[in-house]
Amino acid sequence: MSFLKLENLSKRYGDFTAVENLDLTVEKGEFVSLLGPSGCGKTTTLQMIAGFVEASAGRILLNGRDITNEKPNRRGLGIVFQSYALFPHMTVADNVKFGLEMRKVGAAESAERVKQALALVHLDKFGHRYPRELSGGQRQRVALARALVIQPPILLLDEPMSNLDAKLREEMQIELREIQRKVGTTTIMVTHDQSEALSMSDRVVVMEAGHAVQVGKPLETYENPVNAFVSQFVGKANLLPGTVEWVRDDTAGVRVGNHVLEVQGTALAVGEQTTLCIRPEKIECCTEAEEQLGGVVASSFFLGNQWLYRFETDCGDILVILKNNGQTSCQPGQRVSLRWPTSAMRAVEPAPESASLRSAHV
Amino acid sequence: MRSNGPIALLFHTLVVTFVLAPLVLVCLVAFTAQDTLSLPFAGGYGASLRWFKAVFEHPDFLQSFYNSLLLALMSATLSVCIALPAGLALGRYRFPGRDALNGLFLSPLIIPSLVLGVAFMRMFSVMGITGSFFWLVVAHTVVITPYVLRMVLSAVMGIDRSSEQAAQSLGAGPWTVFRRITLPAILPGLSGGWMLAFINSFDELTMSIFVTTPATVTLPVRMYMYATESIDPMMASVSALMILITGGAMLVLDRIYGLDRILIGERV
């Protein structure tokens, strides 16, 4: 029995469709991310679940109850807004207490629950402060405490990390996930940051132009992207369009440029057009004898723990990520032999005309 | 949730009617053909420009109109000349006495114009300069400078300093930077300030009533004195003309700066 169900959910603004026929089921206690570029409809979906945007079509079912047309102040969901939306004229404690006041919880119980909520987010001593006096990270935690203290059936997070700086973001991702695991609240997070979605979620919903393009566990989604858009939005990808030259059982040989590259586990037919996809970190340098593809270093970027190389090859430009293991790096102009495990190669659907197909170039 | 319900809109309509009623009616009555206060086209009479003619044939009012115009032009200009350097100094540099000077220059906003009028009157009589047009200009300048100063300050503080630094790095000396970079950037605020000062001087009544003498009577003062004696349609015509002039000034102000920014302080 799913806890939250979105059935055929759609939102149209005149001619423009923000969300189209979205189907999603979320289990109790799950952490699901809606991931996609701006304009993909993820925030609109969240707003519809919260009740601030009216759905044009479809249903939202919470634990069996149809809440599609309920007013936002009757749904009882916990929401952390992107700007945190703390009440500036109330102290931290009063902010957290507010939801309990609306539920007519008694003074003693309120005080106790507020204390626990603040302890949960490590802000025990901050109850008497005003939002103005807090840092961005602290405000976010107050917003979280305020949303969780009411013990909501669902926690909605709207790009919660976007206002934090990079270091703080990483810390908060870990902390947020721990809190969610501890409390066990079903959570839906909206983000455009794929690494955030991958690291925090039980499942990821990749959205584009109002549709859910791929739904799955993070590793699944990363290793087996369903189309070119997903392969490039979630992680980096080398996309190589080509034509199938031969098929043997479930292995196909695809001609790309003047090479034929093998791909496994597909149901392709000879002569079919397809796009091959391989992740940069799956490629490695090797000796000339083992070479599958040769390339010349066009540019290199040092990223601290890794090197990112762009190779010019007969199959086009290829991105390769090599771990920084302390050995000397490849120099621009150098000719290098590359290979990869055949199992790492994927075939994906080419992106439809309407979506933006960014090339494999950096 | 975002838009207004019918009650709210009804309330709003009443408020707008309340705000506009006297002004609209004054402009209408100015066109009456009758001898007494009445609407044009009422009671079978038509509309007429006779009361406007009466204004232009009334030497006192014409004199006062020129007084007001000249006074406003001169005091607005003098005010800008004084407020520009002061605004630059206050907006840019930290120096001892800055807050005190800021308070002093903005003080006419807190001091009732009645008190200022009385104070000027006393000082002029002690100095024996009562009735001087020049000193009337100075008095007006003092009262309108705060408005100009506020606008200059906001313009000066809104400048992106890095554009001036870029000019300096490219070899421009301080005067060139001021003339070619700073001044053009604050020009809208400056000219908006001038316009606002003009309007405020033209409208000024309470202080002027104490400081003007029969030779220097300004238009609002003349109107007030006339209106306390009698209420006839010529007053409506004078009012209509004043509204017209103010309206014209507001249009210019809107063009160079934005009426919403002037009235509220920020873009709507």
Added chain:
Amino acid sequence: MSDRAASSLKPKRSLPYLLTAPATLLFVTMVLVPLLLTALLALNSYDDSVGIKSTYDLHNYLAIFGDDYYLRIFWRTFWIAGLTTLICVIVGAPEAYVLSRMSRKWRAFFLIVILAPLLVSVVVRAFGWSMLLSADGLINHALQALGMAPVKMLYTSGAIVVALVHVMLPFMVIPVWTALQRLDPTVEHAALSLNASQATVLRRILLPQVAPGVLSGSLIVFGLSASAFAIPGLLGGRRLKMVATTVYDEFLGSLNWPLGASIAIVLLVANLIIMMTYNRILERRYSKTLG
């Protein structure tokens, strides 16, 4: 950057003082000196035959605070200003709220409609009201056309209050509007998501954040109403005096300048107290929450 270039970026120590010198000269001679002279004048006495006598004592202040005539005028000024302020809050604050909920286009239009009268001279506006409210003015004409008896409106306190509200309304709308613009709309959403009703949102979230704007507007309106001249002058008639018109009478009527000066000083001090009260309250209560 060479040393020479670096030092040319720092202004001379005296530059700010040079730049502010004209303004300083103007304001010292035209604000501080006249006010000082007026304060001294208030201590002088007046004699019908001699004119202003250069004696210095407080008898003028004793006169105005001891005489029933002046006390009634102070009281009338106080309650008229207070009533005007109250009505401005009741009308102006909701109006600012209604405006803030309009679409951009209408909002800008109506804001200008409501605020532009600020730029029209107060004489014109006062005259407009005297025209509306007089015995054979337009409202009475309309009443008579409807078969009702004419009502005396002009030369009453009511007329003064109505016209004052008309003139002061923009001074309430502006600060309340500004406060409303600073609100984060998602804060309202947050309150709704926590099960607050629309009424609770208004009362617990909106109003407290707008309060400083209402306060600021109230003080401005009160101060300006108490010092108003043209409106009580044209609409109050000979019998309904307020502080400003009384000062006018003393200066240009009875020519008792010292007495007039003392009343003017009292008005000035009252305004300064109002301003200081506002700054104190603002600093203490709101700096923590709204900075």
